[in-house]
Amino acid sequence: MDLKEYVFLGKELKDTYVVDVHIHVGGSTRYQKPGNDADSVVYTMDRVGVDVVCASCSPGAYCDWKWGNEMCADAHEKYPDRIKAYAVVNPHYTFDLDAYFANSDRFLGLKVIPFVQGTLPIDCPGLQPYYEYADKYGLPVLFHAWMASEVKDATAVAKRYPNARFIFGHSGFTAFEESVAACKQCDNVLLDTTISDTYDGALERLVNAVGVDRVAFGTDLTAFECSHILGRILLSRLSDTDKEKILGLNAKQFLKL
């Protein structure tokens, strides 16, 4: 069965390995975020056929990182094969990352989103120790990379820390030129497909520009749905082989899952 047929049947992707590199657990005071707990996430994963998600905690990004990171690690511990956890870091605080990563697989990598922490730049001094740590241990780092300036900063970080692996969230659709430049300059960069709203043809344009190996499925679940982004991939003009790379194979390799 063609991958696109799954959409019309509303059928979960049973025989395709699917990894969502960018989701969120936890609520929001800013807007209603239904089904943001670990059980609801796994329920949705089963509904559409996602094997693994990589999650950070939204309230942990905005304020209490300690509470948020524990919540995220708990989600991983409840569903160790389905939910992987990013630890949110915050440039206003000092983190003992050994407490998170040494001799433990509670966390997969780091989530960096200084945009909601006083709109500090991604390349700010307060974050350098965490990039150094990621570089030393080859950890993945998920950036919130929306604006062109954020993507330029993220590119500078990716160049400086070549042993760390960086996922640029959103940027392939919001800062196209800068994202293409990042992929050309840095082998350790992957772009995700996370976007609430874009046009048909945007994904094909991105894949043509950076190559299919540099794009991975990401959705922002539970900040919003995941099925519409799945639809953009499954009903795109790409081949099923390319769709499978984006849906899971690229992330599997990049994140060493």
Added chain:
Amino acid sequence: MLNFIDARCQLGRRGIVREGEPVTKSDILELMDRCSIEKAIAYHAMAKEGDMKAGNDLLLQETEGDERFIRQWCAMPSTFGEFMGAEELAEQMKKHHVSSIRLFPKTHGYSVKPYAMGKFMDVMAQCHVPVFLTYAECGSEDNLYSLLSSYPEVNFIISDASYRENRKLFPLMEQCKNLLLGTGNFVVHGGVKLICDYFGAERMIFDTGLPMGSATAAVALICYAEISEEEKQLIAHGNIERLLADVKL
């Protein structure tokens, strides 16, 4: 397999086109075919962005003899001779097989309060003409409430509510039974099922916003919703078919 009727499609040349975006009618038809969209309710870009009368005329030309598109005109409450009056509009719509109207109050610079909409809406109500507009074009939730509650007999299809609007949208849907939600960009986690559970599948109308919006995303949102086949059929085409069958021009 679900067949869709898209309740929000724009034809014609627009000012801004992003690289790789559909442009021509055949680009749009290719996407409709790919996404199992049988028909689309279409207005003309010129009627939104350039000249309303010229755009509505262009729509008639572009859709002449084409059964894939259901004609929609852009309109505004006739303000001192600028646009045809409501009765003439209804006559012209009947003559040219135009079955619904789309409003752009924000873009076109007028108020949706009853003092400005007045007789125009009364005629739309008499003729059972469905009125389409986007959430953002209303300007505010209070404007939207004023419009919807002042004309309870008119069915309003409100589209492009984002995933951040539930706290404003849900009380509106509860109070105003004439608010039907366009599903295109309503990407709340489990949102389609939420609306079905709270308000019923009768309150949603499938739309895409093509060519600027995404048909592939809009279709998947309905297909993967955790609702019954009957509910999907209503959202995909049943509800809009019912509204259009009820038009009395």
